[in-house]
Amino acid sequence: MDATDRKILSELQLDGRLSLTELADRINLSLSPTHRRLRELESSGAIRGYRAVVAPEALGLTFETLVFVTLKQEDKPTITAFENAVAEVPHILLAQRLFGDPDYLLRVMTQSLEAYAQLQDEVLSSLPGVGRMNSTLVMKSIVDDRPLPA
Known part of the structure; x- marks a missing residue:
């Protein structure tokens, strides 16, 4: 990945709806190489997909909580069952396994x-x-859904 690919990723993180022409203009590259690079970034998995970022308030979701979970035991079947079940709960927006306590x-x-x-x-x-x-109740979000540094 070179500097041009990083520029493409930066621009698309800021505005995923850019047309190919707008993207090419922003990174100072002609249309055809921009298109080729974009397809390569998509096929390599560097770009996982595109989505709309929705304001939680628009859906009435105004209460945010961070939940720390410690498992009774940390064997493979318990971990797998827990993680599979967590993946099915739509109100869980993020789930991360941690080193140490909590799990x-x-x-x-x-x-x-x-x-x-x-x-x-x-x-x-x-x-x-x-x-x-x-x-733990979230009082205020300071940084939320920030683009990755490219």
Whole structure:
């Protein structure tokens, strides 16, 4: 990946709806090489896809919680079952396995405290292998969905 490919990635992270012509203009390259490079970045997996970034408030999702999860045991079947179950919960926007204690960090968004409490009681607490959960309410997001440095 060279400097031109990095420019392409930077521009598309800022505006994924750029036309090929606009992208070529922004990176100071003609249309054909820009198109070739873009297709190579897509086929190599450097560009995973394109999506709209939706304001959570537009969907009524105004309550954000970080949930730290410690498993009862860390054997392969427990980890696999937990991770598969987490992947099926739409209100979990981010799930990361951590070194040390706790074992996982989940970013959860719901409509309200009441909706989160219900989700925790009915879904999160019954995820396979959960030993302990600790929730922290998000007061304010300072940096959210920042483009990757290219």
